[in-house]
Every structure is written in structure tokens, then in C-alpha cells.
Amino acid sequence: MMMRLITAGVIALVISVGIPLAQGDEGKAGQTSVALTVHGMMCSSCQKNVEKTLFKLEGVADVKVDMKKNLVEVRYDGRKVTPRQMTEALEKAGFRSKLPNY
Ligand SMILES: [Cu+2]
Known part of the structure; x- marks a missing residue:
């Protein structure tokens, strides 16, 4: 279970569209982004x-919804929250959602 979570996190990091963080950029340390599919x-x-559902999770910094493409881009602190926790919260709120490549 833990291994699965870690694997998901690593995959999400690899796929993340975040711009490489400049070193010494302390305010944004640990931040990355993921594009979730949300139906x-x-x-x-x-x-x-x-948006409300995702912002309730600690570590979520920004949410961008593209309703036409069913995409939700989330910028978050990878030390506090995982993409899987995001999809689980969305499922609870009634939105079918997937991690990238799942
Ligand atoms: Cu509606």
C-alpha cells in the first residue's frame, strides 16, 4: 500500500508539467503540479x-480547471499531499477522477 502510494507519487512527479524549480527558491520548495482527469x-x-474540494487538502496551492478537457491542474506541495489523496477527495465529492496514465 505504502509502496503503491510512493510509486504513484513518483509517476506524478515525472509527468508533472511544473517548471523546474530554481534552487534557493524557498517559498516554492517542494511544489510541483499534476494534471488530473476529472469527469x-x-x-x-x-x-x-x-476547486473547493481540492483547496481543503493541506498542501494544495493552486487549482486550474479546464472543464472542456476534463482536466484539473493542481499545483501542490508534494511533502504534504499526494495526487492520490486528491482523486480520493474528488471521488468522495462525486467526481470520477483519475491520475495521469491510470
Ligand atoms: Cu454543475
Whole structure:
């Protein structure tokens, strides 16, 4: 189980579209991003619900929703939260969601 979580985290890191962090950029240390696939967003209220759900997780710094593509890009602190925790929170809120390449 733990191994699975770590593997998922590593994969998400590899796939993440984050710009390489400049060394010494302390405020953003540990930050990376992941693009989750999220289904079931039909209107701006769904979109807000997705944003709210993700921002409730500690370590989530930014959420960008592309409803047409069913994509949600999340910038987060990888030391505090994992993409899997994000998809689990979204599932609980009623949105079918997937990690990249799952
Ligand atoms: Cu809606």
C-alpha cells in the first residue's frame, strides 16, 4: 500500500508539467503540479465544487480547471499531499477522477 502510494507519487512527479524549480527558491520548495482527469463537471458550480474540494487538502496551492478537457491542474506541495489523496477527495465529492496514465 505504502509502496503503491510512493510509486504513484513518483509517476506524478515525472509527468508533472511544473517548471523546474530554481534552487534557493524557498517559498516554492517542494511544489510541483499534476494534471488530473476529472469527469462530471457540468457547470461553473461543479467547477467551484472541485476547486473547493481540492483547496481543503493541506498542501494544495493552486487549482486550474479546464472543464472542456476534463482536466484539473493542481499545483501542490508534494511533502504534504499526494495526487492520490486528491482523486480520493474528488471521488468522495462525486467526481470520477483519475491520475495521469491510470
Ligand atoms: Cu454543475
